[in-house]
Amino acid sequence: MCGIAGFFGSGVLPDAAPALLQRLAGTLGHRGPDEKGTHAAPGIGLAHARLSVVGLADGQQPMADASGDLVISYNGEIFNYVELRERLQARGRRFSTGSDTEVILHLYDEMGTACLDELNGDFAFALWDARRRSLWLARDRMGVRPLYYTDIGGTLFFASEVKALMQVQGFAAELDPVALDQVFTLWAPIAPRTAFKGVSELPPGHMMIAQEHERMVRPWWRLEFPRDGEFETPADPVGELGALLEDATHIRLRADVPVGAYLSGGLDSSLITALAARLAPGRLETFSVGFRSAEHDESRWQAEVAERLGVANHRVSCGEEEIVADFPDIVAHAECPVLRTAPAPLYRLAGLVRDNGMKVALTGEGADEVFAGYDIFREAAMRRFCARQPGSARRPLLFQRLYPYLPQLQRQSADYLAHFFSAGTDELTDPLFSHRPRFRSTAAAKLFYSPALKDALGTYDAAADLTAQLPEEFGRWHPLNQAQYLETRFLLPGYILSSQGDRVMMAHGVEGRFPFLDHRVVAFAAGLHPNLKLRGLKEKFILKEVARGLVPNSIVSRPKQPYRAPDSQAFSVPAARPVVDAALSDGALAEAGLFNAGMVEKLKCKALNGRATSFKDNTAFMGVLSTQFWHRTFVADQPRRTKTG
């Protein structure tokens, strides 16, 4: 895992290029602390910060092919590089390194950009083809690895993180109000939009070809589902999935350094840990985060799995003080406002991995999207059930069973529950049906927008924008698959794999690997009949069948506990007051100009007293606070604040 950056165009003078490329690589040093490298030629520059995982001695980057015409700066891993290299060698290709990077150079030389279909991995790279004088940028299917770009004076600049782009003369960070509104509705900006005005993200499964002044961005992979009613279930879906997951885990254990695993105590990470423990050489090391608050803590389950599977488990504890201390840094790494503190414990967890001398970890991320584990899938199914008998006095009470960990819901009447979950009132044909209650309740936090922000947004509607970007065939998919698409295509890369994934892991130079997001697993799961994923109200049905016999029965049968961390409650501890006071002072709020200072003051008092517990208050507090941290880090504290032309 690494950081990449570079430029394409005449805006960087040849004698200025080396120093700029060094600065770009230096800014990404946390992603790649082991080595730095650059490549410059007239009109092109590539930079690389390396985390050495595969080909330790000979995998330096940027890497050129034997002719010197192809040069690549690459972030990520191609997990099937062993098989690809064997095939290439059988066709007479000669390799000079043992790295997966060289495989891409050979494949591109043979197949051009179509070679992406051959790659099984998580990657973002820039490949310079001197013969065609074209720069090719590409990003993995699911959006595990990030890649951003901007145009300054006709020159294209790109980087793994936006903070590298801030090294470019003429770049001035400014918050994109539309992106903020998307966060305050959908939890994440819709790619290619980012929190930074004028900076785009290469969307997952997309590529860009840049030649002279032409920039062509297009998808090379799409998440697709069968039409509703046209599912073809394999003869032995459980056996087939088990074999796929085993291979997905097996190839993700490939590295020239030890590979560990996250262990949360839930089904997904336990299954990956079980598979890895059987496949990994030596005793597998696992890593867990525990909470001091009982309602969030899963230590008991983590200990049980670790003991039963015989792995060496390391543990770190996280509480309010740690969340408060880390949160500003986390926003700086995430480069986007966030509505939850959930990235904070994962930031500590990645630090634990690094402290134990490791830099690669498998995780169970992705299973909830791919196999329908999230509560929102069950919630949508319940809302459809309620809609079939509007006014039912009993059906809405099912929502209490859905959220046993939310004590506030347990006292609610059926009338209130029906209303709050829009049971029977939302249009069943609405493409966003599954997510309407979440989007609506999140958007209530916009109450705190300043008049200037409201003016800037005008009549903009983030949910309508999302709807407009859905694929044409979306309406022909089963409702569960529609909901899965919304989670997998937008929230997963925009928030889960980014703010809770790559960013907090790479902050400590730790590479995450996600067997459930192997594209073969994703495609297999997408083709399954929905009742193999959500059976009645039982989530991840087929995955539990695969897990039986591999992980303790107590884990397979335990009720799902969603990963959560204390949000606004964390900021009610005394240590939080100076942090919050500074970020939400009248001066800071006036400088950012995004929120109503008088209203935020009341919200702050509520949060500091531990009373901002409602969904709206909690979301608003975290959203306002993280946006203020974002503004301070990327705008207010920047020495060079000239506007880009």
Place this chain on the structure above:
Amino acid sequence: MSDAVQMKIRDFIIENFLFGDDSQPLPGDLSLMENDLVDSTGILELVSFLEEGFGLKVADADIVPANLDSIDRIAAFIERKKAA
């Protein structure tokens, strides 16, 4: 139904759910749910306010929109409870 009770409820809603924003009219029959003034978790803040601010005991069965979904309904609910 006393104006003072209505005023106290209105002040609570403006302070607690609108964070001091009194720029929009808040008529007595305005639905708190339909206008996103309270969400599923915020409703219990309202219940606590009634218990602490008016000395009422609010049973789970009382937590229904018919009793709590507008200033008028809340005021009437308080009156009924106090009379009982």
